[in-house]
């Protein structure tokens with residue numbers, strides 16, 4: 341089949357869309373294409389996820405089971421672990437993890453494994469799009485050679501583009517269909533085909549001149565967040581020494597109607613994106629003899645945050661006449677942000693471990709995580725305590741690390757002597773005797 345026939349299939353939505361990786365990014369994308377009228381096949385190595393999807397169930401809290409069930413029942417969506425089915429797909433979108441290795445180097449193994457799986461079944465007239473966040477050059481320097489090793493060449497035989505995912509899990513206002521989608525191909529024909537495909541499923545598509553520009557735009561967005569969060573975290577520590585409340589400062593500053601975007605301090609970065617992606621660029625920049633100092637500095641400040649929170653907790657305990665050694669401390673929240681069930685790279689794990697290192701006996705409470713999962717760096721074997729004032733009583737200190745809505749209820753802290761709030765989440769009642777420390 342030629343690439344012209346591919347465009348015809350895309351135009352009248354007869355193109356079969358395969359999506360490799362059915363996680364936080366791949367699953368909502370699959371649903372958006374299915375809801376737009378395409379037939380979608382979700383590929384994943386995890387057979388438990390594939391089985392759940394085929395039963396019409398979601399395993400991601402903010403993605404409703406009803407949406408998955410509707411797409412499956414309507415015959416528009418199914419999942420498989422059988423990668424031979426890639427042959428039947430006209431477009432293949434790759435949404436697999438891009439973590440960091442032991443020494444903060446990019447780990448492209450998931451992307452390259454997926455590229456090899458596609459290459460094994462590549463046929464004329466297919467469009468391949470990489471969505472995983474990565475450094476500029478991944479699509480044309482790393483993925484393209486794997487696909488062209490088959491003997492097929494772009495643009496005559498197949499098309500290849502990059503389109504960064506901008507998913508914000510749990511954000512009710514901005515979801516996959518309405519978030520504008522940047523698209524850049526390794527050649528003009530690839531850009532055109534990828535734009536044609538996405539235009540039929542999402543509201544706004546922004547073509548750019550190359551896959552490298554598309555890769556770089558995603559990194560700029562994430563580095564912008566990382567650097568600005570580091571800035572407010574540094575200002576938080578500085579203002580804290582001066583006895584000034586950073587949260588009140590931000591509220592005042594954000595009344596400026598132009599030229600200011602508020603960012604908020606916290607206990608450290610979390611999630612699969614902001615703590616990791618900037619280092620994809622610093623790694624690649626070294627190849628060009630460049631040092632990305634803002635990225636390194638932001639990484640240093642943000643990484644220091646859990647330690648700062650623990651120091652504040654230890655000092656506050658000390659002021660109460662208690663030592664960290666032997667203290668009973670409760671950490672609230674394992675998710676990296678409020679009201680989602682994603683704990684990847686969450687600073688809460690480091691806060692728990694640092695408190696344990698200081699000799700405290702630590703528990704946690706997070707209804708999103710009845711038991712702590714094995715993470716990239718942490719292997720805590722703990723279970724959540726109930727979220728009630730009775731369960732919280734008896735702890736010497738409570739450290740609020742994640743601002744889940746249910747932690748904002750002041751009555752939870754009625755019998756807690758010390759609350760360390762890293763999210764400005766709790767307003768205590770005037771008559772409460774709990775000591776509040778913002779960290």
Ligand SMILES: NC(=O)c1ccc[n+]([C@@H]2O[C@H](COP(=O)([O-])OP(=O)(O)OC[C@H]3O[C@@H](n4cnc5c(N)ncnc54)[C@H](O)[C@@H]3O)[C@@H](O)[C@H]2O)c1
Pocket residue numbers: 360361362363364365366383384385386389435436437438450453454471472473474505506507508509612613
């Ligand atoms: N989570 C977010 O909010 C977010 C936002 C924007 C961009 N991204 C980027 O999107 C990419 C995917 O992130 P995610 O959060 O969806 O990850 P995830 O871990 O939730 O999902 C990845 C899925 O891919 C599967 N998988 C791994 N290797 C595979 C392979 N070789 N073949 C088939 N399936 C495979 C895993 O089983 C998993 O289900 C990353 O590059 C990430 O940086 C994530």
